[in-house]
Amino acid sequence: MNPKIIAFDADDTLWHNESYFRETEKKFYALLEGYLPEHSLAKELFKTEMQNLDLYGYGIKAFTLSMIESAMEISDQTIKVEDIEKIINYGKELLQMPVEMIDDVESVLQNLSGQYKLVLATKGDLLDQHRKLTKSGLGKYFHHIEIMSEKKEHDYRRLLKRLEIQPEEFVMIGNSLKSDVLPVLELGGTAFHIPYHVTWAHEHVDREIEHEHFHSLEKITDLINFFD
Structure with a gap:
């Protein structure tokens, strides 16, 4: 890659x-x-x-x-x-919940940000997501912040147009097969799935994914093996 x-x-x-x-x-x-x-x-x-x-x-x-x-x-x-x-x-x-980061997230972002342009691409309430990003202190690692109302293929296409890149130049990393993986694979990008122990019913995908540009990892630190 x-x-x-x-x-x-x-x-x-x-x-x-x-x-x-x-x-x-x-x-x-x-x-x-x-x-x-x-x-x-x-x-x-x-x-x-x-x-x-x-x-x-x-x-x-x-x-x-x-x-x-x-x-x-x-x-x-x-x-x-x-x-x-x-x-x-x-x-x-x-x-008002505290922002509790997942283990080793910042070290991974710090490592990758020295080599690649990183983007935060998440969905949810604009004000709340900005609140969490500010509290996390992770904003300094991201070249661009995108708070999306939905994460479907056409939403990612709009994002890539704003970033001025082609799908094959884009990698998405997330915990949701439905929102972070499948739409990105459909448009020609690469997707990494890092499962979280709890998943909202709306994000469930009940099928195996077999795709040459799909990778499933156990934890976020495993990313370093692909991008180091």
Whole structure:
């Protein structure tokens, strides 16, 4: 490989994220346990999130609004104002979570940034992602920051056009097969998958990927073997 750009996803690639959402979901299920069992609550919340995705996009604010809407629907509009306030506070707590970096991330970025142009290419809420990037202190390693509303093939094509490179000159690294790997392979780039121990249901891919430009790694430090 001789890439001009190496791009990194952020959430659950550079720092922990999904595990915080899971902890908040547990609080939500406990709050509404009088209405439905946990597995049914989880199903209803996920359904609402998917219905709202085109309207709200990704991130904590969208998640909080979907929790509120689900609670109202599940309770048949009888949920107490105090409980709605609790859900709002769950969202605020998420927005104030510390940024906990995944092991060895900074050393890898430091190593690669001396040899390649690095890009942060992640999706989610613009304000929250910039907050996490600032708190992480990792911004200095990136040539370009791209907060994307979605990560599909046409979204990556727009990114490559802005970066003025061809697909074969682009490498994407992330934890999501659906968002970080498949679209990049489809447009002709190279993709590295570094699994995270928790994956949101919307990002699940239930098939094996066999492609000459696809690499699956156990941990982020394994990247050095490919780019050193």
